[in-house]
Amino acid sequence: MAKQQQSTPAYKSVRNRLPFFLFLSASILVIAAVWGALNQGASSLLSLFHHPDAPGRSSQFAYSVFTPTQSTLWLGETANPAHKTPLATIAHRDGYGPRASLSPNGESIAYLVLPPEGKDPAAEAEVWLINVKNPKSRKLAAGFDLYSAPVWSQDSQSITLRTASLASQPASYGLALLDTKTAERHDLVQGLPVLGVYPIGWIADDNAMVYATISASGTEFHELTPSTGAHRLLLSISGGLARDFRVNPQRQQLLFTVFDPQHDPHYRVEVFDMREGVQTSILQDPKAFLSPVWKPDSGLITAGSDPENGRLHGGIGSISVGVQPEPSPLVSAPGAFFAPVAWAPSGGVLAARRFFGNNLGHIVSDQVILLTDAGNTLRTLDGQGYVEFVGWIP
Amino acid sequence: MKRRQACLPACPVGSFGRQALLAALGAVALTTALLWQPFYVFACAVTGAQAFQASSPEVASAMEQAAVSRLGPGYPTLPLLERGYPDQNLVPAPVPCVLVKSVGYVEGSWRQAAGSVPVGLVGPVKQSASCGYGIMQITSGMRNPGELPPDTQQHIADDYRYNIGWGAKVLADKWNAADFLNAVVGDRDPAIVEDWYYAVWAYNQFNFRNNPNNPDFPLPRPAYDGSQSKLNYPYQELVWGLAANPPKERGVPLWEPVALALPDSAAIGQTPGPIPSPTLVHSSICRSLFADSNEVSWSVSESAPGNPSATVTLSHALGAQNVGWTATVSGASWLAVSPGTGTAFPAAVTLRANPAGLSSGTYQATLVVKSQDGATPILLPVRLEIRGTTYRYIPFVPRRALTIGGR
Numbered sequence: 001m002a003k004q005q006q007s008t009p010a011y012k013s014v015r016n017r018l019p020f021f022l023f024l025s026a027s028i029l030v031i032a033a034v035w036g037a038l039n040q041g042a043s044s045l046l047s048l049f050h051h052p053d054a055p056g057r058s059s060q061f062a063y064s065v066f067t068p069t070q071s072t073l074w075l076g077e078t079a080n081p082a083h084k085t086p087l088a089t090i091a092h093r094d095g096y097g098p099r100a101s102l103s104p105n106g107e108s109i110a111y112l113v114l115p116p117e118g119k120d121p122a123a124e125a126e127v128w129l130i131n132v133k134n135p136k137s138r139k140l141a142a143g144f145d146l147y148s149a150p151v152w153s154q155d156s157q158s159i160t161l162r163t164a165s166l167a168s169q170p171a172s173y174g175l176a177l178l179d180t181k182t183a184e185r186h187d188l189v190q191g192l193p194v195l196g197v198y199p200i201g202w203i204a205d206d207n208a209m210v211y212a213t214i215s216a217s218g219t220e221f222h223e224l225t226p227s228t229g230a231h232r233l234l235l236s237i238s239g240g241l242a243r244d245f246r247v248n249p250q251r252q253q254l255l256f257t258v259f260d261p262q263h264d265p266h267y268r269v270e271v272f273d274m275r276e277g278v279q280t281s282i283l284q285d286p287k288a289f290l291s292p293v294w295k296p297d298s299g300l301i302t303a304g305s306d307p308e309n310g311r312l313h314g315g316i317g318s319i320s321v322g323v324q325p326e327p328s329p330l331v332s333a334p335g336a337f338f339a340p341v342a343w344a345p346s347g348g349v350l351a352a353r354r355f356f357g358n359n360l361g362h363i364v365s366d367q368v369i370l371l372t373d374a375g376n377t378l379r380t381l382d383g384q385g386y387v388e389f390v391g392w393i394p
Numbered sequence: 395m396k397r398r399q400a401c402l403p404a405c406p407v408g409s410f411g412r413q414a415l416l417a418a419l420g421a422v423a424l425t426t427a428l429l430w431q432p433f434y435v436f437a438c439a440v441t442g443a444q445a446f447q448a449s450s451p452e453v454a455s456a457m458e459q460a461a462v463s464r465l466g467p468g469y470p471t472l473p474l475l476e477r478g479y480p481d482q483n484l485v486p487a488p489v490p491c492v493l494v495k496s497v498g499y500v501e502g503s504w505r506q507a508a509g510s511v512p513v514g515l516v517g518p519v520k521q522s523a524s525c526g527y528g529i530m531q532i533t534s535g536m537r538n539p540g541e542l543p544p545d546t547q548q549h550i551a552d553d554y555r556y557n558i559g560w561g562a563k564v565l566a567d568k569w570n571a572a573d574f575l576n577a578v579v580g581d582r583d584p585a586i587v588e589d590w591y592y593a594v595w596a597y598n599q600f601n602f603r604n605n606p607n608n609p610d611f612p613l614p615r616p617a618y619d620g621s622q623s624k625l626n627y628p629y630q631e632l633v634w635g636l637a638a639n640p641p642k643e644r645g646v647p648l649w650e651p652v653a654l655a656l657p658d659s660a661a662i663g664q665t666p667g668p669i670p671s672p673t674l675v676h677s678s679i680c681r682s683l684f685a686d687s688n689e690v691s692w693s694v695s696e697s698a699p700g701n702p703s704a705t706v707t708l709s710h711a712l713g714a715q716n717v718g719w720t721a722t723v724s725g726a727s728w729l730a731v732s733p734g735t736g737t738a739f740p741a742a743v744t745l746r747a748n749p750a751g752l753s754s755g756t757y758q759a760t761l762v763v764k765s766q767d768g769a770t771p772i773l774l775p776v777r778l779e780i781r782g783t784t785y786r787y788i789p790f791v792p793r794r795a796l797t798i799g800g801r
Contacts, residue, residue, distance in 0.1 A: 388623075
């Protein structure tokens with residue numbers, strides 16, 4: 001007691017308020033813990049302490065796990081395989097899984113699904129929307145082609161969907177724009193008598209979208225302005241069959257592969273500058289390149305390959321669009337080959353498919369893996385069913 | 395809610411008017427919803443058909459018979475098949491057995507009746523929005539009444555064996571038609587299952603939707619094995635995949651797996667044309683046993699039943715075979731078969747019924763014939779109807795009643 005009386009006023013003040021500070025600190029910790037657990041799951045707190053494999057900051061992503069009569073959408077984390085959150089369980093017609101797309105802002109997933117009682121996947125798919133942070137699903141509309149995943153506008157306000165009429169001869173396709181808030185539908189094109197129509201994405205000013213058509217004469221890329229209905233032919237590839245369409249993050253360049261049986265070598269990776277109207281062949285080989293993707297903020301393209309591909313020999317490689325040297329290999333593994341799916345927005349992790357088999361025609365199995373930008377396998381996505389990657393949360 | 399309760403004893407006219415308006419709107423909505431159905435739902439050839447849902451062994455047996463055009467009288471038969479390209483000749487050849495089974499599973503999951511109908515019972519036929527009927531989901535000629543003879547349309551809908559036979563015939567027709575489009579694999583030999591790639595493609599829709607190079611399908615993709623979404627595969631790859639990975643029933647595969655090889659999709663390109671056969675090819679003839687009839691049935695009277703009998707000829711899909719076999723009767727003590735064993739095909743057995751002691755009614759049994767080479771056995775239904783003694787009703791009329799008038 002005597003000692004206490006000898007204390008200075010400042011010491012007294014701190015000492016008197018010590019319980020308050022302790023209480024405040026504890027409260028902050030508790031609130032932080034509860035907030036973290038609510039928002040990211042309790043295990044994410046643990047992940048802060050031990051994740052030696054994590055390349056810097058952990059990234060979140062969405063993926064789906066298919067089983068014959070229902071599929072589940074999940075939210076995962078690169079750094080912590082144990083931490084995954086179910087977003088939605090989707091009942092569907094036996095054998096037909098959903099086709100899902102993540103919005104550019106990472107807040108919503110739009111998915112097409114053929115309901116259990118549905119009969120025609122080309123015409124009866126329903127489109128649903130789910131909020132990633134507060135997983136609730138709501139049905140927007142029905143009557144779409146299940147085979148074509150929704151394509152988001154850059155402002156995450158609308159999606160483009162494909163319609164198909166396969167009973168008519170010849171088959172015809174259309175594209176419809178759907179406002180995700182009001183579910184208002186606007187038919188962009190209808191009754192296109194081509195072999196296939198593929199919505200791709202929106203160009204820089206967000207006023208126009210790009211889509212591809214395949215006909216007997218080859219592949220064409222079109223620009224469509226919904227507000228005016230104006231169409232413009234961007235590029236025609238005579239005799240070639242294009243696929244793996246990707247607009248770059250700046251939405252000025254279009255990346256795709258071409259299979260052209262009439263010309264040697266048969267496989268090309270091409271970039272088309274939509275502003276300049278310039279088409280550039282990046283890679284060519286007699287054997288296939290697989291699923292090229294843009295690497296964010298790098299000007300690089302990352303592609304996979306057939307094991308007999310003379311450039312990449314089954315591995316994944318990156319190449320600069322401007323300079324065009326030989327691709328620099330990222331990863332290769334005997335007895336397997338790879339196809340990129342998407343780089344994380346940070347550019348630090350690549351989602352890819354790993355195929356086990358001799359070549360494209362003999363694939364025994366496949367899996368989705370996450371690779372670091374140094375080519376190391378971070379983890380394999382697994383689940384009680386067939387796993388497909390949906391997208392990275394920005 | 396409060397207002398409705400408050401006015402229940404004596405609601406004002408306006409409230410009734412509102413209710414009436416709501417009812418009318420509801421009726422209009424209901425009518426609109428009903429009429430909004432695609433017109434083809436109403437336009438299909440057969441409406442209200444009822445079909446028997448056969449067991450998997452019965453379906454398998456019918457498929458094996460259909461593949462070699464041996465379903466019996468009144469059932470569809472296969473056309474002669476073209477062989478060779480560009481020069482060709484017509485040959486009597488089976489449709490590959492594994493393809494009939496796999497197509498039947500991809501199409502209708504071996505169900506002739508709707509999914510709610512249990513095996514062994516009759517119920518509404520399995521029907522798709524595009525007028526596909528039954529196990530083989532026959533659509534051609536089934537969209538409108540009269541596109542095929544009415545009896546044919548009815549049988550396709552209500553008889554699973556007919557449906558399977560028609561499906562096998564359609565597949566054979568697709569095989570014969572493929573050369574018009576130059577859609578030819580290898581030497582176009584119907585004995586090679588892989589050469590049927592284009593015919594199977596055409597069984598669904600011979601359009602770009604099923605082109606293996608369609609950008610809708612991921613490339614590359616692992617072979618379909620039933621565990622992946624069908625969305626990732628063209629139709630013919632689903633059939634190929636199930637041929638190698640047959641579905642299981644109680645842990646037993648529905649058919650013998652055949653690991654069919656796919657052609658090089660790059661060779662197919664954008665417009666299908668002649669392509670080489672894969673390096674490794676397979677033949678697929680059903681190893682099954684056949685009887686010369688689909689059913690044995692007798693109808694006898696209870697008062698003089700006798701001992702009805704019938705002779706059944708047994709044969710093997712591979713022709714004359716020195717293979718041991720056994721014949722037994724399942725499910726009845728009133729039926730006997732002899733001989734009970736044999737050493738070669740073809741062979742004949744005699745079925746003899748002993749109705750003594752049986753009361754009137756219908757009795758069923760199954761003749762089971764198995765061979766030592768593991769061929770699919772014969773399961774032949776045997777039916778015995780015992781007609782009861784019938785008495786005519788003669789009304790008893792008292793004589794006195796016949797007297798009219800009286801005294």
